[in-house]
Amino acid sequence: MHANDELKLTADVLVIGGGPAGAWAAWSAASQGAKVILVDKGFLGSSGATAPGGTNLLYLPPDEKLRNEAVSQRMKEGGYLSEPDWIHRVLDQVYINLERVETWGYPFRRDENGVPMRDHLQGPEYMKLMRSAVSRAGVRIMDQSPALELLTDEHGVGGARGISRQKNRDWEVRAQSVVIATGGCAFLSKGLGCNVLTGEGLLMAAELGAELSGMEFSRQYAPSAAFGTVTRGRLLNWATYYDEDGNTLYSPGGPRPHDFLPTMLRKGPVYATLNHADTEEKQRILRQSHAIFFVPYDRAGIDPFKERFPLTLRYEGTVRGTGGIRITGEDCATTVPGLYAAGDAATRERVTGAKSGGGAFNASWAICSGTWAGEGAAKHALSTRSSANGRRLQAAGRGGMSRESAGPGQSLDTASLIQSVQREVFPLDINYFRSEPVIQKSLERLNALWPEVYAEVSGDSRERIKAREAAAMAATARWMYTAVLARRETRGMHTLLEYPNLNSSLQHRLTVSGIDRIQVYPEGKPHAQVNHELLEAAQYHVHTASRENESREPDRWMAAAAGEGEGA
Amino acid sequence: MWLCIKVCPTNVFDRTETGLPLIARQEDCQTCFICEVYCPVDALYVSPYADIKQQVTEQELVSVGIIGSWREIIGWGRGRTRLAEIDETPFIDRILPPQGTISS
Numbered sequence: 027m028h029a030n031d032e033l034k035l036t037a038d039v040l041v042i043g044g045g046p047a048g049a050w051a052a053w054s055a056a057s058q059g060a061k062v063i064l065v066d067k068g069f070l071g072s073s074g075a076t077a078p079g080g081t082n083l084l085y086l087p088p089d090e091k092l093r094n095e096a097v098s099q100r101m102k103e104g105g106y107l108s109e110p111d112w113i114h115r116v117l118d119q120v121y122i123n124l125e126r127v128e129t130w131g132y133p134f135r136r137d138e139n140g141v142p143m144r145d146h147l148q149g150p151e152y153m154k155l156m157r158s159a160v161s162r163a164g165v166r167i168m169d170q171s172p173a174l175e176l177l178t179d180e181h182g183v184g185g186a187r188g189i190s191r192q193k194n195r196d197w198e199v200r201a202q203s204v205v206i207a208t209g210g211c212a213f214l215s216k217g218l219g220c221n222v223l224t225g226e227g228l229l230m231a232a233e234l235g236a237e238l239s240g241m242e243f244s245r246q247y248a249p250s251a252a253f254g255t256v257t258r259g260r261l262l263n264w265a266t267y268y269d270e271d272g273n274t275l276y277s278p279g280g281p282r283p284h285d286f287l288p289t290m291l292r293k294g295p296v297y298a299t300l301n302h303a304d305t306e307e308k309q310r311i312l313r314q315s316h317a318i319f320f321v322p323y324d325r326a327g328i329d330p331f332k333e334r335f336p337l338t339l340r341y342e343g344t345v346r347g348t349g350g351i352r353i354t355g356e357d358c359a360t361t362v363p364g365l366y367a368a369g370d371a372a373t374r375e376r377v378t379g380a381k382s383g384g385g386a387f388n389a390s391w392a393i394c395s396g397t398w399a400g401e402g403a404a405k406h407a408l409s410t411r412s413s414a415n416g417r418r419l420q421a422a423g424r425g426g427m428s429r430e431s432a433g434p435g436q437s438l439d440t441a442s443l444i445q446s447v448q449r450e451v452f453p454l455d456i457n458y459f460r461s462e463p464v465i466q467k468s469l470e471r472l473n474a475l476w477p478e479v480y481a482e483v484s485g486d487s488r489e490r491i492k493a494r495e496a497a498a499m500a501a502t503a504r505w506m507y508t509a510v511l512a513r514r515e516t517r518g519m520h521t522l523l524e525y526p527n528l529n530s531s532l533q534h535r536l537t538v539s540g541i542d543r544i545q546v547y548p549e550g551k552p553h554a555q556v557n558h559e560l561l562e563a564a565q566y567h568v569h570t571a572s573r574e575n576e577s578r579e580p581d582r583w584m585a586a587a588a589g590e591g592e593g594a
Numbered sequence: 595m596w597l598c599i600k601v602c603p604t605n606v607f608d609r610t611e612t613g614l615p616l617i618a619r620q621e622d623c624q625t626c627f628i629c630e631v632y633c634p635v636d637a638l639y640v641s642p643y644a645d646i647k648q649q650v651t652e653q654e655l656v657s658v659g660i661i662g663s664w665r666e667i668i669g670w671g672r673g674r675t676r677l678a679e680i681d682e683t684p685f686i687d688r689i690l691p692p693q694g695t696i697s698s
């Protein structure tokens with residue numbers, strides 16, 4: 027990195043990302059007595075998938091019957107990859123945290139009996155409140171300061187480096203624990219609030235040997251106005267859908283069939299009108315709920331209750347998927363000592379399984395995993411009784427970070443790389459209507475693109491950040507499609523045309539790891555230990571780690587799975 | 595202090611020498627409307643169009659009353675009611691079309 031008068035800081039815990047997960051992690055770590063720094067690419071309070079709109083939450087009062095029902099329903103919807111204990115943990119924890127949010131001043135509505143309705147949060151209000159809670163807890167917040175790479179030595183993670191982009195200055199924070207809370211990866215598809223979510227957290231963690239899980243559960247597209255970006259879609263429950271000529275395609279109201287929009291949009295334009303909100307009172311109620319839904323229509327001069335508006339689907343990547351960094355325990359630790367993951371950056375499968383289903387789980391998971399990761403990170407840091415300053419740490423970033431020219435004309439064309447990746451992950455015909463040969467070909471093209479990320483990155487802070495984002499998106503796409511091909515069945519949100527049924531021999535989560543060479547194996551199988559052993563070995567070094575992994579028969583399990591999957 | 599420069603998640607604005615915000619990287623705008631919510635002087639208008647540039651004059655916007663409207667709906671600013679206080683979301687399924695089942 028540049029030696030441009032770098033800002034150097036030390037803390038016990040560094041939190042990377044300031045959406046709900048990062049905010050809760052920072053607050054929780056600080057509450058344990060740790061010295062905490064939080065860095066965000068944008069701004070804690072406005073940045074990420076929650077802030078501009080808001081979220082419905084999984085929230086139930088402590089009523090055993092209600093909760094048990096919710097748990098069994100989720101187990102079923104999530105394709106039995108979630109764990110009842112974890113769902114209960116979330117229900118318990120989110121209840122406590124939302125009570126806290128109320129005492130901090132969030133004005134939850136009450137019903138006729140005075141019972142607080144804590145199952146929805148308006149994004150700007152919630153995240154502004156979280157920013158003050160985090161500040162009050164003594165956390166140092168660095169906005170507009172994306173992290174680009176982690177620091178590491180033989181003991182695990184030791185901090186991170188990045189750029190304060192409005193000051194054009196590099197920063198380095200040394201910390202015994204790091205929480206990755208960078209959200210999911212939405213590939214710059216312009217879904218509401220999602221263009222800051224480009225997967226660097228996943229890449230940074232993987233560069234230290236952390237594993238990912240559930241990357242195949244990344245098949246979610248969200249509807250927005252064809253001309254706009256607002257991907258909050260619940261109010262479409264009041265819609266009737268039409269084709270170009272005004273013929274009705276679907277009109278009963280309520281949730282539309284799952285494949286309806288992708289199937290229809292493949293054939294031609296689809297329009298909607300919220301005509302089921304047919305009284306002024308109903309219209310007022312909807313406008314006062316997901317208010318942001320109406321902003322694009324109001325500005326375009328369309329009355330959405332009476333006039334037809336065109337729809338599109340925007341790809342959401344892992345954001346409303348369920349995959350991310352694999353966590354190994356209740357404290358949201360990863361296989362890398364000192365490294366924790368929370369929110370959409372972590373796999374949510376223990377709670378949501380194979381389907382994020384209607385959202386509500388992700389927001390509650392962000393709150394809970396943030397709380398647990400922050401606490402775990404603080405305990406880890408405080409138990410070491412020394413500062414990360416004395417460690418001989420090295421920066422671990424590789425893809426999209428090369429400062430050396432490999433020859434004239436060899437510098438990285440960031441915009442072109444991003445477009446090439448988007449061409450593989452955006453099309454419904456590749457990524458929604460998934461089929462084995464098509465995904466296989468797409469993955470081959472992505473793998474062929476991958477070496478480009480090692481070309482020289484020249485230029486200013488903006489270009490350096492974009493190059494790293496491009497590399498992270500390319501890596502994420504490859505992890506996704508590698509996992510897709512290993513799951514030869516249909517489960518939760520994942521489908522493969524050739525394997526339309528659930529395959530009981532695949533009733534486990536799939537782990538992927540590696541960067542240049544990607545491996546995939548069932549969670550908990552021997553491969554899962556590889557990086558852990560490496561970390562414990564005295565001469566652990568990131569740059570040799572990926573090469574070492576390559577010699578360990580990466581495809582051994584893949585071949586076995588292929589045999590099992592057939593004919594089920 | 596110009597909050598839009600600080601809060602824009604994708605860093606669209608620069609600060610000019612006089613300290614005023616300048617839309618420096620419109621192509622990075624993700625149309626999240628957040629700068630409007632934070633603008634205390636209602637000086638911003640985010641076009642709803644994600645991929646095309648809308649040609650509008652300030653006068654037109656002022657005359658249709660759209661400038662500052664999103665901040666007003668969120669209910670920030672003196673004397674306003676916050677949207678969160680009157681949020682109807684917990685109750686919307688009461689008016690779900692009869693054929694519909696519970697949404698999530």
Ligand SMILES: Cc1cc2nc3c(=O)[nH]c(=O)nc-3n(C[C@H](O)[C@H](O)[C@H](O)COP(=O)(O)OP(=O)(O)OC[C@H]3O[C@@H](n4cnc5c(N)ncnc54)[C@H](O)[C@@H]3O)c2cc1C
Pocket residue numbers: 042043044045046047048065066067068069070073074075076077079080081082083084171172173174207208209210217218219220222223224225226227256257258345346368369370371384385386387388389390392603
């Ligand atoms: C339109 C929409 C509606 C949704 N509705 C619901 C719902 O109703 N219910 C529900 O449960 N879920 C919903 N979700 C999902 C929910 O918003 C997410 O699960 C939640 O925001 C995750 O929180 P997070 O903190 O992990 O990530 P985010 O809120 O996305 O925040 C991630 C943060 O990390 C920062 N960041 C990214 N990269 C870096 C970097 N390199 N360095 C530093 N910082 C970085 C970003 O700037 C951002 O602030 C919705 C999502 C969308 C897009």
Ligand code: SF4
Pocket residue numbers: 601602603604605606622623624625626627628629630640
């Ligand atoms: S609408 Fe555009 S300029 Fe305004 S905060 Fe969002 S991304 Fe930034």
